[in-house]
Amino acid sequence: MLPHLDSAHNLARWITRNDQDAQDVVQEAYLRALRFFDSFQGGDGKAWLLEIVRNTSLSMLRRRGRVAGTEPFDEAAHSGGSQSSNPEQALADRESTRVLRRCIELLPVEFREVLVMRELEEMSYREIGAATGLAQGTVMSRLSRARKRLEECARKNAREARQ
């Protein structure tokens, strides 16, 4: 297994939000890693590789003009048409999980990437800083804003789903 392949794929998939793009990004990122290996001075291999994955993902989004992440919340595509059905608890849970996932996907990429690195990759602020080129204080405040936005997004859409 190539080192950190799952992490590389996970991050690319969350940034690009598309399976095929994620695979293209990861392939390109490993080739770049090979090319830039001279610049690797030891230390944290995962953060170093994810920095390349991140930059490769962002330049792909930029090429496609998709960096803003401003799509509207597509209720029909993500509610599963469950609005009119009997609101049992299990269904409500599934619904709120679906809403939250969509909220994460809709976060602007600068919030989404730090959230994924922290919550799914369980990286420290220092490691996230190394992978994104951000100061640790900035990592902290972006994470915090990402969490607040998720709270608001989930609350707003839960309310709309009930109406």
Place this chain on the structure above:
Amino acid sequence: MTCSRELLERYLDGELDASTCAAVEQHLVDCGECSTACSDLREQRAAIHAAAPYFAAPPGFDRYVRAAIRGAAAPSSGRPLRPTPWRALALAASLLLAVSITWNLAQLHHRPAESDLSEAVLSNHVRSLLDDRLVDVPSSDRHTVKPWFAGRLDYSPLVKDLQSEGFILIGWRLEYLDGRRVAALVYRRRQHVINLYTWPAGPSPDRDQRVTHNGYNAIHWTGGGMVYWAVSDVAMADLERLHQLYEQ
């Protein structure tokens, strides 16, 4: 302590030092509002984990990327799985890289057998940092090293506890080098990882050497019938110190 959502988040993210951590925990006992905010944040984390799938690489993707890497490095060998526009660039760069490694090592070595081995040792060290498998056994107890290797090697490596000298044993693993299974002992010096490889010396052991490449230092010596290679990004002087301590 004043109420602070930022502090709570850093607390839950495991980013506080021990004393601040204890202060936050005390505050959570005293302050109902922060205690509620803290459980909300914990709930949100659990909800995120439930809602956000971990997109592991699909099955077979590993082989696919390896093929792309091989395709970029040697385009004549086999048909690439997909046309890749950056192939030419990558080819040029990887050739350059190969040339620069060879050239740098050639500067440092005269005997080809030695340069092969030092290259293998350096790349093993780098790979151990990139892989998740720095150690097979995380342990600072040198007395458990020999029993672990007993069934895995046909020799018993010498392992020294050098904590008082600032070399912290963090574990060990089995490696394959110089055509045989060898012991890799992993020490930490400040924030740096040192791999110390050791195996029985052959009939005509290589002379001692010092190698520097891409910010990594390696030293090699023979002592007590054993070959040693120590590799790290610490200063050469630190590796020399390790060498001295093992020779004592």
